[in-house]
Amino acid sequence: xxxxxxxxxxxxxxxxxxxxxELLSSIxxxxxxxxxxxxxxxxxxxxHLWTEVPLRLDDASIEPDELTLLFNKFEWSRKAVSTxxxxxxxxxxxxxxxxxxxRPPLHPTMDRIVASAAQRGLRxxxxxxxxxxxxxRYRLPLPLLRCKSLHxxxxxxxxxxxxxxxxxxxxxxxxxxxLTAVTLHNDxxxxxxxxxxxxxxxHFTTFQARHLISISSPSLRKLVWNHSTAPELIIKDVPxxxxxxxxxxxxxxxxxxxxxxxxxxxxxxxxSAYFGALQLGRMVFDSQIDPRxxxxxxxxxxxxxxxSVKTLAIKMELDFDDTIPGLLSSxxxxxxxxxxxxxxxxxxxxxxxxxxxxxxxxxLDHLKTVTMKGFSGDQSDxxxxxxxxxxxxxxxxxxxxxxxxxxxxxVEIQRRELCIDKRASSDLELVFLSDTENNSHLWVxxxxxxxxxxxxxxx
Numbered sequence: 001x002x003x004x005x006x007x008x009x010x011x012x013x014x015x016x017x018x019x020x021x022e023l024l025s026s027i028x029x030x031x032x033x034x035x036x037x038x039x040x041x042x043x044x045x046x047x048h049l050w051t052e053v054p055l056r057l058d059d060a061s062i063e064p065d066e067l068t069l070l071f072n073k074f075e076w077s078r079k080a081v082s083t084x085x086x087x088x089x090x091x092x093x094x095x096x097x098x099x100x101x102x103r104p105p106l107h108p109t110m111d112r113i114v115a116s117a118a119q120r121g122l123r124x125x126x127x128x129x130x131x132x133x134x135x136x137r138y139r140l141p142l143p144l145l146r147c148k149s150l151h152x153x154x155x156x157x158x159x160x161x162x163x164x165x166x167x168x169x170x171x172x173x174x175x176x177x178x179l180t181a182v183t184l185h186n187d188x189x190x191x192x193x194x195x196x197x198x199x200x201x202x203h204f205t206t207f208q209a210r211h212l213i214s215i216s217s218p219s220l221r222k223l224v225w226n227h228s229t230a231p232e233l234i235i236k237d238v239p240x241x242x243x244x245x246x247x248x249x250x251x252x253x254x255x256x257x258x259x260x261x262x263x264x265x266x267x268x269x270x271x272s273a274y275f276g277a278l279q280l281g282r283m284v285f286d287s288q289i290d291p292r293x294x295x296x297x298x299x300x301x302x303x304x305x306x307x308s309v310k311t312l313a314i315k316m317e318l319d320f321d322d323t324i325p326g327l328l329s330s331x332x333x334x335x336x337x338x339x340x341x342x343x344x345x346x347x348x349x350x351x352x353x354x355x356x357x358x359x360x361x362x363x364l365d366h367l368k369t370v371t372m373k374g375f376s377g378d379q380s381d382x383x384x385x386x387x388x389x390x391x392x393x394x395x396x397x398x399x400x401x402x403x404x405x406x407x408x409x410x411v412e413i414q415r416r417e418l419c420i421d422k423r424a425s426s427d428l429e430l431v432f433l434s435d436t437e438n439n440s441h442l443w444v445x446x447x448x449x450x451x452x453x454x455x456x457x458x459x
Contacts, residue, residue: 017045021052028053029094032061054094054121057084059101074100078109085113093117095124102130102138102157111141118147125150129157134183145170152176159183160192170195178203186213193217204228225257236260243267245445246278262305269313269338269445271327281305283330306330313338313445318380325361334363338445341374341381360391368396373435373443375400377410382417389418395425399442401435 016024028036028050036050062077078100085093096117101110110127117125118141129138137159144150150171159182171177174196184192186209193199193216200221207228214234215223222243225233233256235244241262247270258279259265271278271285278285283306309331316323318341328334370388375381388395400414411432420430433439440446 014043017043021049024049025053029056051088051091054092055084056095057081057093058095058097058126060097060099078106082109082113085116090120092121094121096122097126097128099126099128102128104132104136104138107138110138115141115143118143118150121149122147123149124152126154127156127158131157131181134159137183148172150174154178154180155182156180157182160185160188168195171199172196173198175199176201176203178205179207180205182207186211190214190216193220232256232258234258234260235262238262239264241265244269246270246272259305263308265305265308267311268309269311270315270340271312272315285327307333309334311336311338311444313340315340315342317342318378318384324384328361328363332362333366335366335368337367337370338443339370339372340445341372341376343374364388364392364394366394367392368394369399370395370397371399371401371442373401375402375432376404377414377417382414386418389420389423389428389430391424392428393424395423395428397429397431399431399433401433401439401442403435406432406434 028039036053039046039050059077059081062080063073081098081100085096096113098110098113101107101113107129114125114127125144127138131137137157139159140155146169151173153171153174153176155178157180170192172195175198177196177199180203184207193202196217197219199217199219201224202215202217202220202222203224203226205224205226205228207225207230209228209230211230212232212234213230214236216235216237218237218239220238221240222245223235223238223241224245226245226247228247235241235258238261242264244259244262244265244267246257246268256277256279260279260281268280310333312327312331312334314324314327314337318324318339328337367388370385370392372381372385385398385400388398414432415430418430420428433442
């Protein structure tokens, strides 16, 4: 037998190429476009296979090779994206992220790219535009508003045209919408939400409104209001809302927030002393009289909305006398309590015996986990936590995130101060950790930082 025949006889079969084209396309969709294109040299079967894979394209990830580094890499990536999208009009596009068409002279090109992608099965779109005066901001093209395949949309520095009326069906299958520094008037927002019948998640970041903002959506499950301001924020007719994440932002003008008719609300935070007023059904959290001493007025009848809350986050100084006890009594079925401690701005005489005077709160029959960010061992920290340790029958874990390094002696002292030997729950675990990046996963509210304007513009 000749050597060539022996070679063919011992050659392993090409099992990968034998897979169905649909499966191969699915595999290629998981690798960068550049790497997928390289498979065209494997065989005639692979030559055009990569061109049938739905595109997932991010212009910020397209870098020129060494031979073209003499040219502006932003200009190079813009031309590359334009060529890929506009010269292959039949190829499906699954995801598209554009951050390098962010100046007004480039907006017409971005219009053509977005309009073309919207007609080719686009499911995910991120548009990051340079923050400009309103008249120069990027306006979303009409073909995008009518896109039926879009499930995820993230916008930064863009605007919805106020002159052009919303088409009757806007983003009919959109599930998640993120708006960062976007110009959108309340009437346009109302029209948008009424059209997005499948919307489940809505994020506002660095959103500034001069007038009342009203949010209503029968499908909405999660709402994030991050570093944003409005004279008044009304959330109503949200029968499926499960998570409401509020942040007072960096401005001194904070909204009055009303949450009406949210019977399935399970996650709520932050409740902060810096809101003008927060109304949950008939419960009013009011800090207008003295921003250091919020006032809570609760209806004698516990509303279903308050009983549904399982996770609560608060951000305040812990030496407000009746504030935290009043809050805990308003959420009888609470299972998770997250506390972001603020340092006292003034000398304030707290009553160290306040927790000794409190009978067991109803939420302590359900409260399982407590996390405090900024624990320092101050008397106000210790008194609150000691009460939870001694009375929390269902408590499983208390996690204390400390800004300073943790010494063994410090832990020993704090365990003694917190009366851990008198804990009501034999299953309670008390954990001290440094508040570092490695432990950031323990603080669910980091989402406020992860979706900030700075992180969007880093692209």
